[in-house]
Amino acid sequence: MLLRKEAPPTPDEYDWTATLPVPDEQIVSIPWTNGTNLTSNPYHWLLSPEEINITTEDVDTMKDYFIGVQLGSEQDLWRGDVVNFTLYVFETSCVYFDEELHLWQSDGCEVGLMSNSSHIHCRCYHLTKFSGFVAPNPLNIAEALSANVLENPAGLFLVLTVFGAYLVGIVWARKSDRRDVVKAGIGILPGHRLNPRQDCQYLITVYTGFKGNAGTTAEVTIVLYSQDHESCPFRLSDEKRILFERGSVDSFLVSTSQPLGALRFVRVWHNNGGYSPGWFLSQIVVTNRGDNTPNFFICNRWFALDRDDGQISRVLIEADPDEMKKFRNLFLAKSSRDMSDGHLWFSVAGRPARSPFTRVQRLSCCLTLLYSTMVTNIMFFGRGDEFDPPEPIRIGGIEMDPPISLPQ
Structure with missing residues (x-):
């Protein structure tokens, strides 16, 4: 040779x-x-x-x-x-x-x-x-462009349909990104005068869950409690944005007349108002701006008359390290974070407002991934069809076909 x-x-x-x-x-x-x-x-x-x-x-x-x-x-x-x-x-x-x-x-x-x-x-x-x-x-782009698409219009129709859906989605994603810019800020309660002392200022961050209909249209109120002091009720509202939507993270800056000290628990309730008052609260994080120490108050329960135990007012005790390491709390936090921010497809709709990865970028990545998958399928279409099918693997009475062909 x-x-x-x-x-x-x-x-x-x-x-x-x-x-x-x-x-x-x-x-x-x-x-x-x-x-x-x-x-x-x-x-x-x-x-x-x-x-x-x-x-x-x-x-x-x-x-x-x-x-x-x-x-x-x-x-x-x-x-x-x-x-x-x-x-x-x-x-x-x-x-x-x-x-x-x-x-x-x-x-x-x-x-x-x-x-x-x-x-x-x-x-x-x-x-x-x-x-x-x-x-x-091998992919011959020049030959593909010169081919008569009318003989087989299904492929062209599929590509154009996907791209048309992408253009429609881009319009929605762009509008949602603009709304998220407002949501990502820190709200000041209407009529509330901030105490200039930083040790009297508290940043309250409320995490709404990702369950169906987890968001609420009701007015939410919170009171902070320490060992010897308590704050006045803070009605969490903002005239510039919609609050407590499904999967949202809403932050508010409030202050008290004097430092409360180490927080022990908070009391949260809503007025059961609006067309969808039911609310699934994931957790609340309160940070004192004097020492920037966060306090975690884990909930993962419903505030609804027709769900859970029917309560719309709850007292949340500060979570200790052992409670924060519980499997249920870790699983709920990790799964919700991965679905809303980590999963490319689901995060197009559930993207956190503070994420730098915008919905438009996520949707564009989805389109690129889909088209890349199409091209990959074309590249490997028919590869291996001439091979002998492998023998099925039997485990516990169940037959499974392995994805590779082994020599006989």
């Missing part, structure tokens, strides 16, 4: 050469299941990426590689018979995951002689996570 770049090979001029079949001592065989052995094909010629060294320029200019076949025996050369042979080319690679760089690397791994068009044989001198690479279908 002769291989040459940019010109047909000759017995004297070639870039790579190999003699097939390979000698018996180079054939690899390993034991497999059911007493069988896996043996390398003596007619396989493997070229490593370092040997063939295909550059970006080679790909961009679509350089040609010519393969020549020469009979190795002088007797075969003069027989004059027609020799039929089948030639196929496949691309494969073995890589491992570098946990320090968080990248897939190929050093220390090479493709084994038992690799073929349906299976990958990897040989690595280090033990780590490794993976095989299946070459994707």
Whole structure:
């Protein structure tokens, strides 16, 4: 076998050469299941990426590689018979995951002689996570643009429909982002005069839950209590924004005539007003601006006449470290935060007002992810259809089809 770049090979001029079949001592065989052995094909010629060294320029200019076949025996050369042979080319690679760089690397791994068009044989001198690479279908953008879309309009219709929905969503997302700018601020209660002493000022942050209909239209009031003092009732309101919506975080700056000292508990209630008075309160954080020490008051209960215990007024004791580490409280806080801010799709609607990652940006990322998935499906469409289906795995009477094809 002769291989040459940019010109047909000759017995004297070639870039790579190999003699097939390979000698018996180079054939690899390993034991497999059911007493069988896996043996390398003596007619396989493997070229490593370092040997063939295909550059970006080679790909961009679509350089040609010519393969020549020469009979190795002088007797075969003069027989004059027609020799039929089948030639196929496949691309494969073995890589491992570098946990320090968080990248897939190929050093220390090479493709084994038992690799073929349906299976990958990897040989690595280090033990780590490794993976095989299946070459994707080539994407010809120029050919796709010149194709007659009327012959198959479904793909174009789907792409345009998704993009149209994106444009409609952008309008809504932009309006919501503008409302969030107002929500992210700290509200001053109407008619409330702040005490200039910082040790008398308290930042009250109210977290409304993410359950269905968790927001309230009622007026919420809170009283702060320490060991020996209590504040006046603060009616939490703001003329510039809508408060206590589902998943919202609302902050208010209030003050007292004298320092209260270390807070012990708070009393919270609402007037059950409006068309949807029910309210699910997640927690309240009160921070004294004198020492910036936060006090956590965990609730995770309903303030509604028709839910939970029917109460619309509750006393919340300051949470100690053990209570804050309880599984239920950690689970509710983590799950609500991940769904509202961490999950790309759900956070488009539930994005926290104070997050720098806007709804428009999140929606644009969703569109990019969706289109990238479409392109990836095109690249790998049909790859593996010619492989034999794997045997189902039976566990406890349940059959599962593995996502990979194992050699029989």
